[in-house]
Structures are given as C-alpha cells and as structure tokens.
Amino acid sequence: MSYSDKKFDAYTINQDGQLMLAKAAQDQVETVWDRHQAQQPQCGFCEMGLSCRICAMGPCRIDPFGEGPQLGVCGADADILVARNLGRMIAAGAASHSDHGRDLVELLAKVAEGKAPGYSIKDPGKLRAVASEFGVSADGKDDLALAGLLADAMQDNYGTKKSSLTLLARAPQKRRAIWDKLGITPRGIDRETSEMMHRTHMGVDNDWVNLLLHGLRNALSDGWGGSMIATDVSDILFGTPQPAKSTVNMGVLKKDMVNIIVHGHNPVVSETIVAACQSPELLKLAAEKGAKGINLAGVCCTGNELMMRHGVPMAGNHLMTELVLVTGAVEMMIVDYQCIMPSVSQVAATYHTKMVSTSDKAKFPGMEHHEFSPENAHSKAHDLVKTAVENFARRDPGKVLIPVEPQEVIGGMSIEAILGALGGTPEPLIDAIKAGKIRGAAGVVGCNNPKIKQDFGHIGLTTRLIANDILVLDTGCVSVAHAKAGLKTMKALDLAGPGLKEVCGALGIPPVLHVGSCVDNVRILVLVSALANALGCDISDLPVAGSAPEWYSEKAVTIGCYFVASGVFTHLGPMPPITGSMNVVKLLTEGLNDVVGATFAVEPDPEKAAKILIRHIEGKRKALGLDAREA
Amino acid sequence: MKKVVVHPERCVGCMQCMLACAVAHSQTKSLFGATLEHPRPRPRIHVGVGPANAGFPNRCRHCDPAPCLAACLPGAIFLDKQNETILIDPDKCINCASCAMACPFGVLRFHQDFTAPPNKRVAVKCDNCEQRQSQGLIPACAEMCKVGALTFEELDEALKRKTDEIGHSVIQGGEPPAGDSFTLLKAVKKAQCELTRR
Numbered sequence: 001m002s003y004s005d006k007k008f009d010a011y012t013i014n015q016d017g018q019l020m021l022a023k024a025a026q027d028q029v030e031t032v033w034d035r036h037q038a039q040q041p042q043c044g045f046c047e048m049g050l051s052c053r054i055c056a057m058g059p060c061r062i063d064p065f066g067e068g069p070q071l072g073v074c075g076a077d078a079d080i081l082v083a084r085n086l087g088r089m090i091a092a093g094a095a096s097h098s099d100h101g102r103d104l105v106e107l108l109a110k111v112a113e114g115k116a117p118g119y120s121i122k123d124p125g126k127l128r129a130v131a132s133e134f135g136v137s138a139d140g141k142d143d144l145a146l147a148g149l150l151a152d153a154m155q156d157n158y159g160t161k162k163s164s165l166t167l168l169a170r171a172p173q174k175r176r177a178i179w180d181k182l183g184i185t186p187r188g189i190d191r192e193t194s195e196m197m198h199r200t201h202m203g204v205d206n207d208w209v210n211l212l213l214h215g216l217r218n219a220l221s222d223g224w225g226g227s228m229i230a231t232d233v234s235d236i237l238f239g240t241p242q243p244a245k246s247t248v249n250m251g252v253l254k255k256d257m258v259n260i261i262v263h264g265h266n267p268v269v270s271e272t273i274v275a276a277c278q279s280p281e282l283l284k285l286a287a288e289k290g291a292k293g294i295n296l297a298g299v300c301c302t303g304n305e306l307m308m309r310h311g312v313p314m315a316g317n318h319l320m321t322e323l324v325l326v327t328g329a330v331e332m333m334i335v336d337y338q339c340i341m342p343s344v345s346q347v348a349a350t351y352h353t354k355m356v357s358t359s360d361k362a363k364f365p366g367m368e369h370h371e372f373s374p375e376n377a378h379s380k381a382h383d384l385v386k387t388a389v390e391n392f393a394r395r396d397p398g399k400v401l402i403p404v405e406p407q408e409v410i411g412g413m414s415i416e417a418i419l420g421a422l423g424g425t426p427e428p429l430i431d432a433i434k435a436g437k438i439r440g441a442a443g444v445v446g447c448n449n450p451k452i453k454q455d456f457g458h459i460g461l462t463t464r465l466i467a468n469d470i471l472v473l474d475t476g477c478v479s480v481a482h483a484k485a486g487l488k489t490m491k492a493l494d495l496a497g498p499g500l501k502e503v504c505g506a507l508g509i510p511p512v513l514h515v516g517s518c519v520d521n522v523r524i525l526v527l528v529s530a531l532a533n534a535l536g537c538d539i540s541d542l543p544v545a546g547s548a549p550e551w552y553s554e555k556a557v558t559i560g561c562y563f564v565a566s567g568v569f570t571h572l573g574p575m576p577p578i579t580g581s582m583n584v585v586k587l588l589t590e591g592l593n594d595v596v597g598a599t600f601a602v603e604p605d606p607e608k609a610a611k612i613l614i615r616h617i618e619g620k621r622k623a624l625g626l627d628a629r630e631a
Numbered sequence: 632m633k634k635v636v637v638h639p640e641r642c643v644g645c646m647q648c649m650l651a652c653a654v655a656h657s658q659t660k661s662l663f664g665a666t667l668e669h670p671r672p673r674p675r676i677h678v679g680v681g682p683a684n685a686g687f688p689n690r691c692r693h694c695d696p697a698p699c700l701a702a703c704l705p706g707a708i709f710l711d712k713q714n715e716t717i718l719i720d721p722d723k724c725i726n727c728a729s730c731a732m733a734c735p736f737g738v739l740r741f742h743q744d745f746t747a748p749p750n751k752r753v754a755v756k757c758d759n760c761e762q763r764q765s766q767g768l769i770p771a772c773a774e775m776c777k778v779g780a781l782t783f784e785e786l787d788e789a790l791k792r793k794t795d796e797i798g799h800s801v802i803q804g805g806e807p808p809a810g811d812s813f814t815l816l817k818a819v820k821k822a823q824c825e826l827t828r829r
Binding site (some may be wrong): 010011040041043044045046047048061063064065067068069238282451452453456457574575580581582589602604605 | 641642643644645678680682684685686760776777778779811813814815816819822823826827828829
C-alpha cells in the first residue's frame with residue numbers, strides 16, 4: 001500500500017488528525033480512510049437503495065436506467081425496496097438507542113434493590129420529577145423505593161402493554177394531535193422496532209408510504225422513548241450536567257501520565273472508570289510506576305457523557321478513534337458498544353495499548369473481554385485501571401507523539417443548565433428570538449464520515465450559522481469538532497453575529513452550546529417543546545432546524561426521522577440510500593411538509609447548507625409575524 | 632459480428648461482471664466452487680475507479696493491430712481471425728510482461744490458471760468468452776450486467792442507439808435521459824469529492 005504522496009489535509013481539517021495520519025503511515029497502520037479508498041467504487045445499487053437481501057428468493061437489484069429488471073423476484077418495485085431498506089436502518093438505530101436505555105433502566109432497578117455497589121442516585125430531584133411524569137408519586141417513599149417503581153414503569157414503555165409512550169406528554173398538544181391523526185403515535189419502544197422487522201419481511205407491508213409512516217413511528221419510539229429514558233436515567237444516576245470547563249483533542253493525552261481512553265456509549269461503564277481513576281491506591285501505584293497520575297479521556301458518545309457530567313476531556317470523535325491509539329501513548333482503551341470499529345484492536349497491536357471489551361453484546365477480535373454487570377462493575381473497573389497502570393511500563397517513549405496542545409471547551413449544557421443560565425425560564429431566550437437578536441436555533445449533530453473531509457462540514461456550517469445570529473446546539477461527534485475549533489469558548493463570540501454575541505455575552509454562554517451525547521439529542525426535543533409551549537405554537541412553527549452534516553450511522557437516520565416527525569426541518573450532508581426511488585426522495589424532501597410540517601434536505605456543501613438553514617429559519621420567523629431577513 | 636460493448640456512463644460499480652468472468656473461467660463454473668479452487672480463478676475484466684469514485688468496467692479491446700501481439704517475444708499472442716479475438720497460448724507464454732508494457736489499457740494480468748502449465752504464471756486477458764459462445768451462450772460479463780453498462784450486440788446497433796440518444800438530448804424539447812436518480816447520486820458524489828479539495 002502506498003503512503004508516499006498522500007495529502008492528509010484532504011482527509012481532515014484537524015491538525016491533530018493530519019499529524020496522526022502521517023504517523024500512522026510511518027507506523028504502517030491502516031486507517032478507515034485507507035479502507036474507504038480500497039472499497040471504491042462502492043456498489044451503486046446499494047448506494048441507491050436498489051438492492052435487496054431480505055429473502056432467499058433474491059438477492060435482487062433494480063436497474064435505475066429502466067431497462068434491466070424493474071422488480072425484485074417477489075414483485076417489489078424501487079419504491080418498496082428503498083422504503084424497506086430505510087425502514088430497517090431506522091429499526092437498527094432505534095434498537096441501538098433503546099437498548100442503551102434498557103441497560104440504564106435495569107441498572108436503576110438494581111440500584112433500587114441495593115444490588116449495584118458503587119452506583120447511587122445522584123439527582124434525587126430529577127428522580128422525583130420524572131417519576132411523577134410516569135404516574136409514580138414520591139409521597140412517603142424514599143429515593144430507592146421510588147427508583148424501583150420508576151424502573152418498573154419505564155420497562156412497561158418497552159413492551160406491548162401501552163398504547164402510547166409516557167414521555168410523549170412533554171411534546172406540545174398540537175404535535176401529539178398530528179401523530180394521533182396520522183396513526184404514528186409510538187405505542188411501545190421494542191414493539192415499534194419489532195413491527196418494523198415484521199413489516200419489512202417479504203410479503204408484508206408493500207405500501208411504501210405506509211411503511212415509511214411506520215418508520216416515523218419507529219423513530220419516535222426512540223426519540224420520545226428509548227433515548228429519552230436513557231438521558232433521564234443517566235441524569236438520575238450520574239447527575240444532571242452543569243456547565244464546566246474541559247479540554248479536547250489529542251493534546252489531552254499526557255506524556256507523563258497513565259492514559260486510559262473510554263470508547264462507546266453507555267455511562268453505565270464509563271462512570272465506573274471515572275471512579276476507579278480516582279482511587280488513592282491506584283494513584284499511588286501509578287506514582288510508583290513513574291507516572292504523574294492517571295489521565296482519563298473519552299472518545300465518542302461515552303466521552304460526551306463524561307465531559308457533560310465530570311468535565312473529563314475528549315481526545316477525539318469517530319474518525320479519530322484509531323488515530324488516538326497511533327499517539328502510542330494510550331495504556332488501555334475500554335469499550336462498551338456502538339461505533340467501535342473492529343479495526344481498533346489491529347491499530348492497538350502496533351503499540352502497547354491493551355484493548356478491553358465490557359459487554360457481551362459487543363465483542364471484538366483482539367480485545368480481552370471483561371463482562372460488566374451492575375453487581376461487579378465498580379470492582380472490575382478498579383481491576384482494569386490497575387492493569388492499565390501496570391501497562392505504563394510497557395510504553396515505548398520512542399513511539400510516542402502527542403502533536404498538539406489541548407483546546408479549551410465549555411461543556412455541560414443540559415436543558416436544566418441552559419435554563420439556569422437564562423435565569424430559570426426560557427423567557428430571555430424567547431425574548432431574544434422575538435426581538436431578532438437571536439434569529440433562531442440550530443441543532444448541529446451527528447457523526448463523521450470519510451466521504452466528507454472530517455469536520456469540514458461541521459465547522460463550515462456552524463461558523464456561518466453563528467455569524468448569522470443563529471444559536472447552535474451540538475451533540476455527538478459534532479461536539480468534538482466544534483470544541484476543537486474553539487467554538488465553545490467565550491472567545492468564540494468574536495465569530496458570532498452582533499445579536500448573538502450580545503445575548504450570549506450577557507448570559508455568559510458561548511455561541512455554540514454542548515448539549516451532550518447522541519441520546520442527549522432528546523434534550524433538544526425537550527427544549528423545542530418548552531419553547532413551543534411557551535409561544536403557544538407547534539414545534540414546526542419555531543425558527544429552528546437540525547443538521548447532520550457528516551452522518552454515517554443507522555442511529556443518525558433514526559434521529560433525523562424523529563426530529564422531522566417532531567416538526568424540525570433536518571439537513572443531511574451525505575445522501576441516504578434513497579435515490580433509487582424519486583418518489584421516496586420527493587416525499588422526504590417535500591411531501592412530509594404536508595404530513596408532519598417538516599422535511600429533510602440533502603446538501604454536502606456546508607456553504608450551501610448554511611444558506612438553506614438560514615433561509616428556513618428566516619422563513620419561520622416571517623410566518624410567526626417576526627422580523628425576517630431576506631436570505 | 633456481435634461484440635461486448637461498454638457504456639461507461641451506466642456503470643454503477645457493483646463489480647458483478649468481475650465475479651461472473653472469474654466464475655466463467657473456473658473449473659467448477661459455480662461461484663462458491665470457484666472460491667475454493669486452486670489456482671483461484673481471476674477475472675479478465677476489471678472495474679476501475681474514475682472521477683468522483685465512479686466505476687469503469689475495463690476489458691480488452693481486441694485491438695487490430697494489437698500492440699500486445701506485436702510485443703509478444705515467443706509469439707504466444709495470436710489473432711483468431713474468425714472470431715476477431717486476440718488470444719494467448721499459455722503454453723508458449725514466457726511471462727515476460729512485454730504485452731502488459733505495450734497494452735495502453737492495462738488489461739493484462741499475470742497469474743496461475745488451470746488452463747496453463749501447473750505452477751506457472753502466465754499472461755491472462757479477456758478471451759471474448761469463446762468457449763461460452765461456442766456453446767451458444769453470450770460473454771459472462773454482458774450476461775451478468777443488470778444496468779446495460781456491458782451489452783452484447785452489433786457495434787453498429789449500439790452506436791445507432793447512442794446517436795438517437797444524442798439526437799434527443801441535443802434537440803430542444805427532448806425527453807430527459809433515463810436514470811434521473813443515478814444522475815442525482817453522481818451529482819452528490821461529485822460534490823462530496825470536490826469538497827475534499829477545499
């Protein structure tokens with residue numbers, strides 16, 4: 001494989017990424033970008049959604065040029081093929097988020113039973129508030145008893161018992177009425193995913209519109225179900241995030257300390273590592289090994305969870321997960337599930353890094369498996385950190401390169417924290433929007449994808465949005481991108497338009513707010529619901545928009561669908577596999593407006609995307625009778 | 632005479648032609664069987680990567696006069712006049728790769744093959760599926776292609792069709808070309824690739 005004339009600035013806008021890619025080439029480490037190139041050309045049938053592997057009468061493909069086969073063996077046409085494939089992506093995304101939520105609910109139940117040593121209720125106030133939403137009153141019950149009853153009620157949301165999910169009550173009445181009228185009110189979290197697998201079986205739902213409507217319902221069962229429960233229970237068990245300073249990029253790794261990286265999603269695991277890294281016994285051991293301390297950093301969503309709650313630094317996002325190991329400075333990477341590329345252990349093998357898996361749902365080649373359960377998690381975490389400290393001796397200083405200084409970031413903007421900054425109610429934000437100082441808000445969220453130069457889409461879009469006085473909220477991989485670019489410091493106000501600069505400056509918040517991990521996208525749902533309720537309108541009337549400029553995962557499809565179904569116009573950078581059916585493309589980019597009051601738009605160029613989002617937000621302002629700028 | 636005609640604008644990069652070609656040149660003539668054979672059968676058509684990661688099915692043009700034939704030192708490469716096909720005799724090939732150096736299209740490969748002496752690497756390229764054609768079948772790549780990027784037809788007919796397509800697109804009021812949705816995909820991929828240069 002030739003590494004000779006690569007221009008790494010075509011792969012990523014990040015300096016730490018470019019420098020690490022050069023080191024990876026030198027160390028002969030293959031990266032996701034190499035594998036992406038080797039896959040070219042990627043199959044056009046699959047890119048267009050025109051291949052189907054669902055049954056053994058196939059596999060089938062449909063000729064987009066209209067001459068070869070136009071129907072699968074079963075008779076499904078392009079509309080059905082595309083809709084079925086999209087439906088299964090939504091199901092997979094919903095299942096991932098909802099299973100993450102399930103693990104937290106089971107932990108909550110174990111905490112209530114006293115069978116989860118080391119875990120406890122960190123936010124009893126939120127416990128009581130959420131419990132009352134589930135119809136469990138706090139009267140006369142201690143926190144643990146309440147937690148047990150809440151866990152039970154949440155588990156009911158997962159099955160067949162209910163006809164609508166509990167937390168839908170947080171959505172504006174007008175929005176719920178639309179869902180009821182369409183027949184897409186989600187009934188049970190697992191139920192909708194299971195039904196999607198049923199509907200997409202050969203010979204079940206062959207009405208592509210009907211199938212896509214169920215896709216919206218399945219997505220809603222994630223957004224107002226599995227993910228929302230995940231975020232709320234995480235806040236209850238680990239604390240509701242409050243603003244705090246932290247740092248990001250490869251520079252958070254330290255030459256003179258034991259470096260441990262957590263990767264994956266669920267704070268159920270990563271929180272125990274935080275605790276173990278603070279153990280006096282282990283800190284003493286680290287000193288004995290010649291290290292100045294134990295340095296914990298995160299990548300991806302579990303990193304976001306820890307930054308939101310503890311200010312733990314983040315070393316990188318999705319496309320950096322291999323490159324952080326290339327620094328040669330990582331003693332151990334501990335993973336749970338989702339977005340962990342199986343290649344990471346191959347990369348680790350070039351260095352001294354130990355790779356550990358913790359969930360039997362997510363095993364990987366080359367990783368040592370240590371099954372975490374509520375009963376043993378804290379003690380296993382202690383053992384793992386001890387092993388990591390002992391691994392410090394095997395680090396080869398000659399192979400270490402930490403090429404940059406860390407960048408400061410302000411994180412921890414839960415809705416509770418944002419409302420706190422606003423003085424307790426959304427009024428100041430609403431007033432600023434009415435006065436036009438803040439034109440509106442955009443949630444810029446989602447993943448990385450080697451198809452788009454890393455973080456080019458994110459920074460290109462957000463810098464233009466804030467320059468046009470649009471407040472930006474971020475989650476997931478985008479959070480790291482924005483943080484690395486310095487957009488989440490008070491200094492970033494220099495890049496903001498005059499109105500946004502004034503309001504954020506007065507409130508002491510940056511122009512881009514770190515809302516959390518990908519399940520924390522539900523915090524944005526809660527915020528827009530609060531704004532809609534305060535203004536007496538529906539979410540689809542608000543001057544807000546969503547964007548996933550570099551998405552890759554099925555989870556992102558589901559998130560996009562639940563945002564659109566909730567009334568938030570959503571822009572996507574990469575094109576989803578729908579171009580095989582212009583009917584589906586038209587429905588998702590135009591028709592859905594008449595159905596749910598919002599649509600998708602696809603535009604890989606961040607400059608053009610910014611214009612689309614600004615025009616949309618100004619259009620919503622005009623419709624609300626507020627002043628609107630001509631885009 | 633019918634030939635395999637390449638329509639590059641239709642290639643979606645699925646690489647099915649490569650699989651079909653390898654299977655057609657295997658001993659077992661089945662895909663699963665082919666993957667278990669020694670030596671492993673290899674395709675004689677190769678899908679290359681074009682701008683914006685578009686696919687291009689690259690096959691031997693059976694040139695006349697053929698540069699590979701002129702370059703071949705032991706005279707292993709010859710013209711089958713009846714079928715207008717350039718063939719390689721594996722028994723005469725000395726694996727010098729002069730043919731590959733001469734070929735402007737990069738369609739030669741060098742590997743073991745069950746038709747060659749055992750354990751000997753030889754030059755291998757498209758043979759117009761002569762064996763299949765003698766059995767009344769059409770070349771495997773054209774048979775497999777589902778999008779019409781590879782067709783088996785008289786060259787004149789293919790060019791007549793293209794002429795009509797040009798006629799439609801040039802004269803105002805003509806119908807849009809087939810494959811609107813593929814055009815959309817290609818536009819998106821082109822935009823994505825261009826962004827990496829910014």
